[in-house]
Amino acid sequence: MEARWLEAFVAVAEELHFGRAAQRLHMAQSPLSQTIRRLETHVGAPLFDRNTRSVALTPAGTALLPMAYRVLRDVALATAAAQAASGRVHGIVRIGFSGAFNHLTLPRLARAIRRELPDIDLELISRISTGEGLTKLRNGTIDIAFVGLPIGSSPAVSSRLISRTEMGAVVPEDHPLADETSISVAQLEDDDFLSMPLDGSSAMADVLMRCGIAAGFRPRVVQEITDPYMLLTFVATGMGVSIVAEDLAPILPRGARWIPLNDQTQYMYHGIAWMTDEHSAAVEAVLTLSERILPTPAVTPHTPQ
Structure with a gap:
């Protein structure tokens, strides 16, 4: 089994689309299909159910996927170790972020990486929520x-507070x-x-609901929106109100206003997370x-560790 077969499979x-996968791998679709067939022949089972409209993993494909991730990660670690022996740090670092929440932090880090670690290829993946980030x-x-804190207590994943x-x-x-x-907050009940x-x-x-409950009511949520900037835009259209972190105030769309709260202060904690060992x-x-x-900002009694 060759590593490139597993890269194609992943x-x-x-x-779940051969055309998009081929484009991502910078290859034609026909060689990609041939590579998948070689891998299926090697493992002795079909890995995908294919028809003219869809592609889906078979049970064998589902079982192989986490193992393929592990093998490719081990290959990347071995390659990076060999490169590090040359005295310079090489490799690819993939950073997931939500978008609007990170408009103050991500650019600073990305510019520093390009300036101080020029042999590292940086890949930025947007629209990644805290939950998706931990899964990925x-x-x-x-x-x-980039995540919201706290993220729970898993020894496999480490995190660090970067702003409050x-x-x-x-x-x-x-x-x-x-x-x-x-x-x-009670005025918005x-x-x-x-x-x-x-x-x-x-x-x-989670913080929005905590603010409402602390004010004595459960906010009546009429719509859930996955993109934070779109949430601000929907507020500007008059569809409702929200509770958001102050670092979104500078990028409010026209038609929306951010107002400080005079209740007991509630905070949004931003952090970064990574796999502890691997x-x-x-x-x-x-x-x-x-x-x-x-x-990491100064720790207070209410700051997540």
Whole structure:
């Protein structure tokens, strides 16, 4: 079994489309199909159910996928170790981030990597929520994830706090409270709320619900939105209000206002996460650099560790 066979298999498994997988691998579709057939012959079982409209993993393909990730990760680690012996850090580092939440932090880190670690190829994967980031870390498809904290206690995944921002209300510009200098969350009890997904994958959604419950009510969420900037845009259209971190205030779309809260301060905690043991010298170099570029703020009694 060749590593390139597994690379082809992982690409098709993730894309579930031979054309997109071939484009991702910079090869024609026919050689890709031949490679998958060679792998299927080698393992003695079909890995994909194919028809003219869809591609799906078979039970054999589903069983092979996590092992393929592990083999490719081990190959990458071995290659990086050999390159590190030359005295320079080489490799690919894949960073997952949500988008709007990271407009202050990701550019600083990315510029520093390109400036100080020029032999590292940086891949940025957008629209990754905290929950998705942790899943992708564990299956090896990204190396570092920007996340909301806390992320739970798993020894396999490490994390570090990089910023703490106050929560505030965001309302349409024609809302009765739009011109207030500060408000309490209780004043929004009768409003419709817009939220990031409430399935546990979004730290900001968790903070929104915590703010409402602390004010004595459960926010009435009328729509869940996966993209934080689109959430702000929907508020600007008048579809509802929300509770968001202050670092989103500078990028509000026209038609929305951010208002500080005068309740007991609630915070959004931002961090980065990575696999504790299974990472390359390139990832280690980026993590070390991040400690200087995005240092951990002073710890308070309410700050996640």
